Amino acid sequence: MSCIFLTLAIKRSINEGLIISPYLIVVLVFFMTLAYPLLSNQNDFSVDYLVLISIVLLSFFIFLVFIPDSKWFSRRLSLTKSRCISDFLVNALSFVYFLIVFNDIVVSTSGFSSLGDFVFRDRVSAYLSGGIAKGSALQLVSLIPSICYYILIGKSLNRGRYLLSFFLVFYLVVYYFLTANTRLPILFPLAAFFSYIMYFKYNNLTKKHGFLILAFSVCFVFLFGFFSNLIRHGIKGLETDVLSGMHQQNVNQFRYPEWVEDLVSKINGDLIPLEYGFNWFVMPLVNIVPRFIWETKPITSTSNILSESVYNIKIGQGDPITTFTIWGEAYWQFHFLGVFLALFLFFMLFFVFSNYVLKYENTEFYVFYVLINWIPFVRAELPVFFVVTHVVAFFIIVQCSRVITYTWRR
Numbered sequence: 001m002s003c004i005f006l007t008l009a010i011k012r013s014i015n016e017g018l019i020i021s022p023y024l025i026v027v028l029v030f031f032m033t034l035a036y037p038l039l040s041n042q043n044d045f046s047v048d049y050l051v052l053i054s055i056v057l058l059s060f061f062i063f064l065v066f067i068p069d070s071k072w073f074s075r076r077l078s079l080t081k082s083r084c085i086s087d088f089l090v091n092a093l094s095f096v097y098f099l100i101v102f103n104d105i106v107v108s109t110s111g112f113s114s115l116g117d118f119v120f121r122d123r124v125s126a127y128l129s130g131g132i133a134k135g136s137a138l139q140l141v142s143l144i145p146s147i148c149y150y151i152l153i154g155k156s157l158n159r160g161r162y163l164l165s166f167f168l169v170f171y172l173v174v175y176y177f178l179t180a181n182t183r184l185p186i187l188f189p190l191a192a193f194f195s196y197i198m199y200f201k202y203n204n205l206t207k208k209h210g211f212l213i214l215a216f217s218v219c220f221v222f223l224f225g226f227f228s229n230l231i232r233h234g235i236k237g238l239e240t241d242v243l244s245g246m247h248q249q250n251v252n253q254f255r256y257p258e259w260v261e262d263l264v265s266k267i268n269g270d271l272i273p274l275e276y277g278f279n280w281f282v283m284p285l286v287n288i289v290p291r292f293i294w295e296t297k298p299i300t301s302t303s304n305i306l307s308e309s310v311y312n313i314k315i316g317q318g319d320p321i322t323t324f325t326i327w328g329e330a331y332w333q334f335h336f337l338g339v340f341l342a343l344f345l346f347f348m349l350f351f352v353f354s355n356y357v358l359k360y361e362n363t364e365f366y367v368f369y370v371l372i373n374w375i376p377f378v379r380a381e382l383p384v385f386f387v388v389t390h391v392v393a394f395f396i397i398v399q400c401s402r403v404i405t406y407t408w409r410r
Contacts, residue, residue: 002027002035006059012064012208017203019217020195020371022350026056026086026343028058029378033256033325048268049261052339076354077199081361085151086401089332093397094152097145101175108179119306130349143393147366154365157196165365169193177268184376186241192369200364256375256379260328261309267332272309279305280345300330302381323380342382352375357394 009027156165172189198206266272287300304315304322313319330338357363377383
């Protein structure tokens, strides 16, 4: 059944000329985390877990079969934009972000005897032993200039300056390759660039050969995931056969059915109380407050909270963090009702964000980049905090642009 819905999601996306779309990433991540791993899982799952999966499939059925394909995302991408953001502001803040990234690279690489030692350091252990508990104030401060940087890439693409735009994208790829604790961010800038090019320049090719392009992309991501995982753990060589290593990695990293089952059993056993939307609607606002101001601020990430509650660990002490997908989080919020609502809340969040941002010129790449950044969220939690911070940051950019434009006109 999940294969049928995945095929429908791919078909709907391709019909719009899109390599990536909000409904495709949700169904694809569901398939990879909760459907595909069941094929090699011999465990007996509880009735409540199977009901949870059935409700997810029901929500897919309603959205992909009953709700007409309005093509709202592709229509919004293609609309002529009536509003613009000051070029001076975009260029100035993009340069600031360029310097922030450069400084981060220099600071991160200091203390290592060689670039090779830095690249092949054990990032996972360092992250789990303290990095995961650090506040996100610096990321919030750099969010506004980073958005302007993405808009600059979009402006370069829209004006046919492909070499400049690719340089700006590749600069991000190098940055994430050197500093990211996880692997996927390395691909995100290139994936957004590729998605933009395929939609605006090769739309007909996408519609004709979309299935082939997607199949190649998925295979590439799997291969990239395996080899980059070696770098992430500081492994410089292959100690086992590549295929067996890849299989073992998939087994270890795609145990989502077991993790969600553990969560469901703890909730049903009254060991973890329902949140009734607290982590959806309150914690994103709490997360905005920097930890250096509120030293006793509670943990706000769903994955961190549930990892501690389900497996009795303490974050920041080297224990691995488990993610339970947006449907596991939704079960924690409103039981089966939350599971049914999760898909529609995900789409509503993306609609609110994209509908606001795409009113302005040169924001197409930025929206593609955000959409691709949401892929990890589907396997973890609804990106409510992400939307709140990005909408607020974009609003500030718009207001600053208006002030600059008004001042120069006087």
